[in-house]
Structure formats: structure tokens, C-alpha cells
Amino acid sequence: MKYLVTFWVVLLFFSCDYFNIKETTGSSTNIVAIVNTEKLFKNDIKEILPENISKQDSIVIVKSYIKDWAIQQLLLKKATNNSSLATLNEIDKLVKDYKESLLINKYKEELIKQQLDTIVKIDEAVSYYDIHKENFKLNEALIKVRYLHFGNDVTDKEEFTSLFKSDEIEDLENLEESQLSFKFHYFNDSTWVALDRVLLKLPFFREELLQKTKYIEKQDSTGVYLLAVKDILQRNNIAPVHYIIPTIKTMILHKRKVELIRNIEKILIEDATKNNNFKTY
Numbered sequence: 001m002k003y004l005v006t007f008w009v010v011l012l013f014f015s016c017d018y019f020n021i022k023e024t025t026g027s028s029t030n031i032v033a034i035v036n037t038e039k040l041f042k043n044d045i046k047e048i049l050p051e052n053i054s055k056q057d058s059i060v061i062v063k064s065y066i067k068d069w070a071i072q073q074l075l076l077k078k079a080t081n082n083s084s085l086a087t088l089n090e091i092d093k094l095v096k097d098y099k100e101s102l103l104i105n106k107y108k109e110e111l112i113k114q115q116l117d118t119i120v121k122i123d124e125a126v127s128y129y130d131i132h133k134e135n136f137k138l139n140e141a142l143i144k145v146r147y148l149h150f151g152n153d154v155t156d157k158e159e160f161t162s163l164f165k166s167d168e169i170e171d172l173e174n175l176e177e178s179q180l181s182f183k184f185h186y187f188n189d190s191t192w193v194a195l196d197r198v199l200l201k202l203p204f205f206r207e208e209l210l211q212k213t214k215y216i217e218k219q220d221s222t223g224v225y226l227l228a229v230k231d232i233l234q235r236n237n238i239a240p241v242h243y244i245i246p247t248i249k250t251m252i253l254h255k256r257k258v259e260l261i262r263n264i265e266k267i268l269i270e271d272a273t274k275n276n277n278f279k280t281y
Contacts, residue, residue: 033066035073040066111264112257120249128248129241136239136247141195143209144230147202148175149183151223156181164226165215183223189230192243202227210234 030042045062053061080088129136148164150157156178163175172187179185184201186193195209202225203218209229216227233240272278 032062033070035070036077038073040069108261108264112260116253116256116260118253120252122245125245125248125252126241128252129244133238133241136244137236138233138239139235141210141235142192142233142240142243143195143198144189144192144232145198145209146187146189146228146230147198148185148187148226149202149223150181151183152219152221154181154224157224161217161226164228189228192233192240 031039032042032045033040045065048065049058049061146164148160150160154160160175160178163171166172176187195206198209199206203220204216204225204227208216209227210232211229212232213227213229218225218227269278
């Protein structure tokens with residue numbers, strides 16, 4: 001065999017203390033396996049073992065780990081020996097670039113966490129909306145709706161229907177008090193919701209929900225559905241400000257992040273130039 005693999009099996013099977021995580025004496029110098037010049041140490045193995053594991057299970061895990069480690073080392077040796085210098089240099093550069101990107105991005109994240117103002121006030125979001133509202137066209141239809149679903153065995157159907165049809169707040173509050181009798185309901189018809197979200201809950205056609213209606217009723221094997229559509233906004237209409245506020249807040253925060261990083265980079269260049277740590281020729 002071209003590449004020598006040595007497994008120190010004695011350590012695995014004949015030392016009861018081998019799997020004791022608390023053991024420290026000489027653990028960093030005990031070799032478990034060798035592939036060519038690469039060594040796997042006892043301490044490396046201990047890091048993979050769960051706590052309170054039986055010796056038998058530990059042996060299975062360790063044997064598998066050592067085998068996988070050996071295969072990886074052998075494949076790495078083969079790959080290195082069969083790769084051109086240009087390929088190795090390219091990989092080294094990729095690794096270097098990736099490491100630098102990770103470090104820089106981690107540093108930026110810490111700076112953002114420390115310095116970014118994450119509070120976006122409503123008036124700031126509304127002002128942003130007023131300036132850019134043409135950019136906030138809907139990609140889905142919205143409706144203001146209320147609906148109700150109860151089982152076929154409900155005895156108060158007429159009362160529920162009457163309360164549902166009413167525009168009086170007191171009647172809707174009375175209806176709300178009976179919610180334990182409903183399979184599901186939604187009475188907040190002052191808020192815009194996505195049409196597709198409603199269609200997932202109710203057995204109505206899209207065309208039916210895209211028409212203002214005081215009252216629609218349907219019944220199937222699961223029960224009775226009541227629906228009232230108060231208002232509609234078609235796709236490509238300007239999105240209502242309160243519906244789009246969460247998106248606007250995200251956009252404002254992103255803009256702040258970009259500006260913060262640019263400001264930090266500007267200060268870095270200025271300081272480096274001032275201290276003669278950055279020069280151009």
C-alpha cells in the first residue's frame with residue numbers, strides 16, 4: 001500500500017479511561033492514528049463524543065471517525081499530488097479571499113450591531129412612502145374582508161348570520177363572544193389582507209372575492225361559510241401605506257446599513273492617509 005495508515009486500536013479497546021472526557025494527563029500527546037505524516041490525536045477524538053455515552057457506542061463512533069479521517073487524508077494527499085501548481089495556487093487564493101471576506105463581514109456585522117439605529121419611526125416610514133409611492137405597486141390583489149366558518153351542527157345559524165351581516169360594532173363583539181362555536185373566523189375588515197391568503201381558507205372562487213359584497217354564504221360537508229368583502233385593491237395598484245410599512249422599514253434599515261459601512265470605510269481611508277499607512281503612487 002503506497003500510503004501507510006496506522007491505527008492505534010489498543011487505545012480504543014483496552015483503556016477504560018480513554019472515553020473519559022475529564023481525563024487530561026498527557027491527552028494532547030497521545031496519537032490515535034497516523035496517515036503518512038498526518039496525526040490524529042486522542043484529544044481530537046474526545047471532542048466528538050457525546051456526554052454520558054456507553055463505552056460500546058463510543059467505540060463505534062470513534063472507529064467510524066478514524067476511518068473517515070483516514071480516507072479524507074488519503075484523498076487529500078492524492079488530490080494534492082495530482083494537481084498542478086497553478087491549481088494549487090488558485091485554491092490557495094480562493095481560501096485566502098474567503099477567509100478575508102469572512103473576517104471583514106464579521107467585523108462589519110459587529111460594527112452594525114453596535115452603531116446602527118434600528119428604530120424606524122412611523123412618520124419616517126410614511127414620509128418615505130409619500131416620496132416613493134410609485135415604487136410600491138402591488139404584485140397581488142388585496143381585500144378588506146370578514147369571514148366566518150362554523151359546523152353544520154350549529155343550532156344558532158340564523159343568529160350568527162344576522163350578527164355577521166350587521167355593521168354595528170356591538171353585533172360583531174357579540175359574535176366574537178361566540179368564537180368557541182366557530183371553526184375559524186376573521187372580523188377585522190379595516191385591514192388589508194392578501195386575496196390568496198383568504199382563498200386558502202375559504203371555498204370561494206377568486207372572482208367572487210374580487211367583488212364588493214355585503215354577504216355571501218356557502219355550505220359544504222364541513223359546515224357553513226359566511227363572507228363579506230368591504231373593499232378591493234387590484235394587482236398593480238399602489239400599495240396602501242400601512243400594508244407596506246414593514247417592507248419600508250426593512251428598506252430604510254438596509255439604507256442605513258449601507259450608509260454606515262460607507263462612512264466607516266471613509267473614516268478608515270482618512271485615518272490611514274493621515275497616519276501615512278495608506279499611500280498611492
